[in-house]
Amino acid sequence: MSYEDFTPGAAKYSVAERSYPQANADSKLSARLEQCKKEGRAALIGYLPVGYPTVDDSIAAAIALGNNGADIIELGVPYSDPVMDGPVIQKATAEALDNGFRLDDLFRAVREITAATDAVVVVMTYWNPVLRRGVEKFAADLAQAGGAGIITPDLVPDEASAWLKASEENGLDRIFLAAISSSTERLHTVAQASSGFVYAVSVMGVTGARSSVSSAAQKLVADIRQAGVENVCVGLGVSRREHVEEIGAYADGVIVGTALVKALGESGVEGVAQLTRELAGRA
Amino acid sequence: MTENLAEQFLSQGKSLKNAPGPYFGKYGGRWMPESLMRAIDELEDTFNKAKEDPEFLDEFKRLSREYSNRPSLLTEVPRFAAHAGVRMFLKREDLNHTGSHKINNVVGQALLAQRMGKTRLIAETGAGQHGVATATAAALFGMECVVYMGEEDTERQALNVARMQLLGAKVIAVQNGSRTLKDAINEALRDWVANVETTHYLLGTAAGAHPFPAMVRYFHDAIGTETREELLERTGRLPDGVAACVGGGSNAIGIFHAFLDDKDVEIYGFEAGGDGVETNRHAATINLGRPGVLHGAMTYLMQDEDGQTIDSHSISAGLDYPGVGPEHAYLSDIGRVSYQPVTDTEAMDALRLLCQTEGIIPAIESAHALAGALRVGREWAAKDPEGAAEKIMVVCLSGRGDKDMSTALEWFGLGKAIPSSTLQTGNSEATAEAESEKK
Numbered sequence: 001m002s003y004e005d006f007t008p009g010a011a012k013y014s015v016a017e018r019s020y021p022q023a024n025a026d027s028k029l030s031a032r033l034e035q036c037k038k039e040g041r042a043a044l045i046g047y048l049p050v051g052y053p054t055v056d057d058s059i060a061a062a063i064a065l066g067n068n069g070a071d072i073i074e075l076g077v078p079y080s081d082p083v084m085d086g087p088v089i090q091k092a093t094a095e096a097l098d099n100g101f102r103l104d105d106l107f108r109a110v111r112e113i114t115a116a117t118d119a120v121v122v123v124m125t126y127w128n129p130v131l132r133r134g135v136e137k138f139a140a141d142l143a144q145a146g147g148a149g150i151i152t153p154d155l156v157p158d159e160a161s162a163w164l165k166a167s168e169e170n171g172l173d174r175i176f177l178a179a180i181s182s183s184t185e186r187l188h189t190v191a192q193a194s195s196g197f198v199y200a201v202s203v204m205g206v207t208g209a210r211s212s213v214s215s216a217a218q219k220l221v222a223d224i225r226q227a228g229v230e231n232v233c234v235g236l237g238v239s240r241r242e243h244v245e246e247i248g249a250y251a252d253g254v255i256v257g258t259a260l261v262k263a264l265g266e267s268g269v270e271g272v273a274q275l276t277r278e279l280a281g282r283a
Numbered sequence: 284m285t286e287n288l289a290e291q292f293l294s295q296g297k298s299l300k301n302a303p304g305p306y307f308g309k310y311g312g313r314w315m316p317e318s319l320m321r322a323i324d325e326l327e328d329t330f331n332k333a334k335e336d337p338e339f340l341d342e343f344k345r346l347s348r349e350y351s352n353r354p355s356l357l358t359e360v361p362r363f364a365a366h367a368g369v370r371m372f373l374k375r376e377d378l379n380h381t382g383s384h385k386i387n388n389v390v391g392q393a394l395l396a397q398r399m400g401k402t403r404l405i406a407e408t409g410a411g412q413h414g415v416a417t418a419t420a421a422a423l424f425g426m427e428c429v430v431y432m433g434e435e436d437t438e439r440q441a442l443n444v445a446r447m448q449l450l451g452a453k454v455i456a457v458q459n460g461s462r463t464l465k466d467a468i469n470e471a472l473r474d475w476v477a478n479v480e481t482t483h484y485l486l487g488t489a490a491g492a493h494p495f496p497a498m499v500r501y502f503h504d505a506i507g508t509e510t511r512e513e514l515l516e517r518t519g520r521l522p523d524g525v526a527a528c529v530g531g532g533s534n535a536i537g538i539f540h541a542f543l544d545d546k547d548v549e550i551y552g553f554e555a556g557g558d559g560v561e562t563n564r565h566a567a568t569i570n571l572g573r574p575g576v577l578h579g580a581m582t583y584l585m586q587d588e589d590g591q592t593i594d595s596h597s598i599s600a601g602l603d604y605p606g607v608g609p610e611h612a613y614l615s616d617i618g619r620v621s622y623q624p625v626t627d628t629e630a631m632d633a634l635r636l637l638c639q640t641e642g643i644i645p646a647i648e649s650a651h652a653l654a655g656a657l658r659v660g661r662e663w664a665a666k667d668p669e670g671a672a673e674k675i676m677v678v679c680l681s682g683r684g685d686k687d688m689s690t691a692l693e694w695f696g697l698g699k700a701i702p703s704s705t706l707q708t709g710n711s712e713a714t715a716e717a718e719s720e721k722k
Contacts, residue, residue, distance in 0.1 A: 080460065080592040081577060083472040084316050090459060103589040127314060128576045132590030154316050154576075179318040181479060186320055201318055205477035 020192045021168035028120045028148040029173050029196030032071055033231045033252050042248030044069055044280050045233055047124065047257035048264065048272070049076035050109045051101030052092040059109050061264050064273040066117025069280025073113060074151060074255065077106055077125035084126075084153040086208030088258045092265065103129055107145040114146035122175065122196075124151040130163075139166035149173025149196050157193035164193065175199050178224050180216045187227040197231035197253060198224050202238075209258045210237035221251050244279050289619035290546065299543040299619060305493030308616060310609035313492045314576040319472075322479045327494040329395050334501070339398075343391055347505065350423070351379050351386045354509040357517070357677075362640035363653075367660025369671050372522070373680040374510045374538060377645065383682030384506060384534040385416035385487060391502035393420040396483035403427040403482040407471045409436055409464035409530065410601035410648060411443025412682050413487030418452035420485075428452035431470045433463035436600045443686050461594040464530075464604045468578050488531025489608035492579025496536075496608050503537025510677055511541045518675065524549040524659055527679040528651040529622065530566070530602035532611045534681035539620060549621070552611060553655035555597035556624030566595035567624040568607040569615050582609040598627040598690060599647040601682075629654040631694050634684065646682035647690060653678055 024030070036043040046065045050058045062073050078093035078101050085093070106123065114121050123142060130138045130150070142150070149172045155163065157176055167174045173196030178187055181204065190198060202217035203210065217234050224232045234247045235255030244254045256279055263271035277283040292299060305311050313323060333339040347353040356375040364371035376384035396404060404421045405428070408414030414430035421428030430447055434456040437444050447454050460466040468491075475484040489499040507525075514522055525542050527535035529552040542548045557565030565571070568583045575584035577592060585593040585605035597603040614620040630647060633654035638644050645653060656678045664671040684691070692698045 079590075081465065081469050083469050083578075084318075084476070086473075094459070097591065128584070128586065128592075129590035131575055132573075132586060132588065154314060156313065156315065156317055156320060159312050159314055177317040179316075179320075181318060181321040183321060183324075186317070190317070204318060204479060206473045 021164055024167070024171060024173055024195040026171040027173050027196050029072065029122065030231065032120045033197060036071055037252070042244070042251055043071040043233065043253035044244065045072040045074055045235070045253050045255040046070040046260050046276060047074040047076055047255065048260055049078055049089065049093045049096055050106050051078050051096030051099065052261070052264070053095060054099055055101065055105045055109060057269070058096070059112050060269045061272045062109070062113045063116045064269050065260065065276050066113065066119030068273045068276035069282050070119050070276055072253065073117070073119045073121045074124050074257070075106070075109060075113070075121055077103070077123060077129055079126040079129060082126060084206055086206040086258065088261055089207050092261050103133060107141050110142065110145040110147045120148045121146065122149045122151055122173065123147055124153065127152060127155040135162040136166045139163075139170040139172055143170040143172055147172070149175055151175040151199055153177060157189050160193065167195070177201050178220065180204055180220050184223070184227070187224055191224065191227040191229045194229065197233045198229045199255070200224055200232050200234045200251070202234050202236050205236070207236060207257055209239035209262070217247065218250050241278055241281060244281075288617040292617070293544060293546045300540060302497065302610060304497035307496070307610045307613035309574070310581050310612040311493055311496060312581050313579060314581065315492045315579045316476060318476045319479065322475070323492055323494070325399060326395065329399050330494055330498050333395060333398065339394065343394060346390045347387065351390060353379070353387075353505055354513075355379055357510060357513045360637070360641045360643070363637050364660065364676075366636060366640070367657045368664035368668060369660040370673070370675045371656060371660065372514065372675065372677045373643070374506060374677060376506060376534060376679060376681045377643070377649070377683035381412070381416045381419050382685065383412040383416065383646065384503060384537060384679070385413045386419070387505060387537070388487065388499050388502040388533060389413070389416040389420045389485060392483065392485045392498070393424050393426070396426070396485070397424055399483065401426075401481060401483040403429070403478065404485050405429045405431070405471050405474050405482055406485045406487055407464060407467035408432050408487065409467070409603055410599065410646065410682075411436070411440040411447070411686055412601060412646070414452070414454070415443055415446050415450070417485050417487070418447040418450035421452060422450050429474065430454050431457050431467040431474070433461070433467050434458050435462040436464065436467070439690060440600055440686055441689070463595070464600065465577075465592065465595075465606070472578070487533065489533045489536045489610065490531040490578060490580055490582065490606055496580065496610055499533050500536045500540055500610065503533055504540055506534065506537035506679060507539060507541030510538060514675070514677065520675075521545055521548055522675040522677045524551060524656070524674070524676040526551040526553065526652045526656040526659065526676060528553050528602060528648050528681060529569070529607060529611060530555065530604045530648065531606070532608035534679050536608060536610055538677070538679040539614070543619060550619065551655055551659055552620050552622040553625045553651045554622055555595070555599055555602035555651060556626040556629070557596040557598070559626050560624045564596040565624060566597045566603055566605065568595070568605060569611060569622040570624050572605070572607070574612070577606045580606070580609045582612045583607050583615075598630065598694070599651065601646070601648040602651060623655060625651040625654045633657060634691070635695065643680070644684040645680055646684045647687045649679070649681045652681070
């Protein structure tokens with residue numbers, strides 16, 4: 001810590017000047033999204049929290065997700081203060097914590113899921129659990145377990161220097177979020193810092209199924225592409241096959257979360273399999 | 284951390300004042316969802332311009348004077364201070380409109396919200412003081428107001444819920460997590476993400492993402508500058524110690540700031556020690572927390588090995604928070620401020636002592652500062668009784684205790700008056716008077 005950090009006018013955000021890591025050459029996500037494009041469709045990305053209702057059940061559910069049509073599995077880490085999540089996911093992750101979820105369980109889950117399905121596994125986590133474990137250690141453990149990268153809902157590139165470095169060293173993708181409210185300048189920052197894909201947050205709000213998907217999403221995807229991003233996936237509010245088709249027409253991937261968590265809560269692993277087939281157009 | 288870093292800075296003629304953020308040493312920053320970055324940028328920009336705008340400064344000063352009742356009094360409390368053996372002065376933020384220091388920051392931020400064209404204010408509240416202040420400003424400025432309050436806190440501070448409702452605010456009892464202040468902040472952030480176009484999140488403490496810590500300090504700066512000026516005028520010298528309670532730390536940074544560069548002034552922050560720091564039921568974040576990220580800032584945090592936030596505990600709803608403002612984390616690391624825990628019992632003892640020696644009922648939050656000041660005063664007196672009698676401690680009395688009556692009632696077993704029938708004739712003046720009136 002230096003006194004200079006504390007001086008008026010001292011370095012603020014050096015983002016624009018910072019040189020970002022090269023695009024991730026080993027990106028499993030880019031490869032999978034490329035493959036989907038060749039098949040003429042958008043990727044289906046399914047979210048489930050690890051540890052809900054128990055660690056073993058969540059592993060079974062994620063495997064069902066992968067084996068019934070999801071191209072990418074987004075494994076959520078339960079956290080005590082999930083400010084970007086709506087009531088359904090809050091309740092599920094709180095239950096996971098009550099049932100004794102520990103961070104070590106995440107890496108076992110990633111290992112077992114990647115062994116049992118073809119789907120690419122990424123982790124979605126609030127940042128403090130990563131900081132507490134150590135950014136470098138978390139990244140190394142995740143890469144070793146077979147994970148492809150991290151989606152970071154409460155980490156912006158401005159604060160991510162340790163993660164930029166660790167992701168590059170471990171061949172992991174950095175999936176930052178872009179919002180409808182993001183300025184052009186910020187979209188450029190996100191574009192430069194991200195790899196694999198950029199997560200376009202299609203509504204202003206927290207996670208939760210919505211009956212229709214905001215029309216602002218299409219413009220946001222176009223703006224993100226304009227900023228130089230190749231792969232853009234859209235999330236928040238997607239719950240039905242028709243949303244997947246509608247968004248899939250202009251985005252590279254469609255992310256479904258709350259609807260799957262609800263299905264798991266109501267109908268167990270079979271409920272997840274059933275909904276995944278529907279969302280993938282296989283039902 | 285090196286204890287003398289602050290001394291080194293000051294002896295080199297450097298200033299610890301007016302730290303602009305976003306970073307305070309390694310603390311602070313903007314660890315926030317992308318969805319809120321535009322709002323935070325806009326707020327920072329508006330604040331920076333307002334600070335340079337005489338019209339804004341005049342309006343802030345006018346409202347502080349004509350509405351909030353600034354400057355607040357500085358009261359010497361000799362009967363209370365005798366219990367430590369030192370001289371003690373209280374900075375009477377309890378006499379501000381709405382009953383605490385919170386109004387300073389609220390008026391400032393409401394003016395900024397108005398400049399940004401926002402029509403809706405949201406806020407979190409623990410003890411209810413910040414919620415009441417925000418509801419008050421919303422009424423004054425004709426804005427809609429929603430206050431998030433942990434369900435547990437709505438129960439222990441029911442009176443403040445009613446005050447907010449009377450002022451026209453909607454109060455939401457947050458039922459998630461520990462049902463206290465941290466969960467109220469989570470819920471307010473969720474609201475902000477969804478309604479950021481129309482809504483300003485009027486954060487009530489010097490914590491959270493930049494620019495909040497530096498901005499909230501700025502709006503509370505009068506607490507310290509008034510204290511410093513008036514004390515110099517009345518006693519001809521600076522105090523030997525300055526004390527405040529620290530939850531998020533807004534009243535504390537407000538009074539500390541003016542004294543940061545006065546190297547002979549000792550500064551003390553008192554955290555909520557709950558049942559005792561050895562019990563796991565406390566909110567002594569700086570003493571026992573580890574650096575981490577919560578609610579937008581890198582700071583000391585009560586967290587477990589997995590980075591999950593640990594629930595805090597305190598008899599005082601306003602100090603019941605597992606994080607702390609990032610500037611406090613920095614001031615602790617460089618050794619400028621000493622942060623110490625004060626237990627529920629120590630705080631309640633000090634609360635009653637102030638009531639019965641000076642006729643002032645403090646908020647339980649502020650009572651932590653009083654208890655800590657007594658402790659430090661006694662340490663001074665133990666070392667040098669004669670010298671201590673001349674030493675001056677200033678305590679920020681951040682709020683009044685009216686809201687805490689139900690807690691006090693339970694803690695002390697109060698509220699039951701003595702039935703007159705139990706009094707023996709001639710045994711008291713009251714009875715004697717009653718007798719004579721009958722005749």
